[in-house]
């Protein structure tokens with residue numbers, strides 16, 4: 001282990017475990033780190049049935065982030081718009097069942113973040129290769145906006161941008177690392193957010209990729 005690596009570990013251990021971004025939005029540092037390998041193993045099964053693909057935006061652009069879903073509902077984008085669908089448009093089949101380990105991690109994180117009765121029915125899986133990014137957007141395709149979103153970061157670190165409910169409000173930047181989990185709802189539910197282009201790197205668990213799982217109540 002290099003000196004720098006152990007300094008990272010030490011500083012990470014010293015950082016506050018919970019960071020409030022705005023009222024209703026918290027980062028739980030490392031919340032999913034211990035269970036990460038189990039989540040990624042389950043993800044292999046999900047991807048065997050519903051492979052990652054680059055969806056098209058309503059404006060006709062290919063998204064740089066590759067996506068898939070599990071759960072009763074999956075988030076999709078195409079020329080007709082953004083929405084949730086019960087079937088994977090690639091196969092015409094229902095999305096893979098959400099693995100119990102996913103569901104339980106999301107519920108535990110929501111409870112830790114102040115939302116004790118969260119039961120997700122949709123998990124969107126985002127995969128970033130170097131250069132992939134997500135431009136600032138609001139999440140508002142879900143019918144019950146009292147339900148939070150739980151977002152789990154795995155693999156390479158990414159710079160997350162987080163702003164206010166209007167596009168013109170300034171964005172703060174935070175680094176999300178392997179296992180970091182963001183829970184947000186309430187007053188933050190409509191805040192703009194995005195991910196800056198992923199930097200090159202090599203992560204011991206995911207290689208040259210970042211994986212993000214976002215759990216929602218979409219039905």
Ligand code: MD6
Pocket residue numbers: 126134139149150151182184193195212214
């Ligand atoms: C990502 N996340 O971290 C993209 N949306 O890859 C999101 O767009 C997101 O992390 C709503 C709530 C939490 C999120």
Ligand code: FE
Pocket residue numbers: 137138139193
């Ligand atoms: Fe989002």
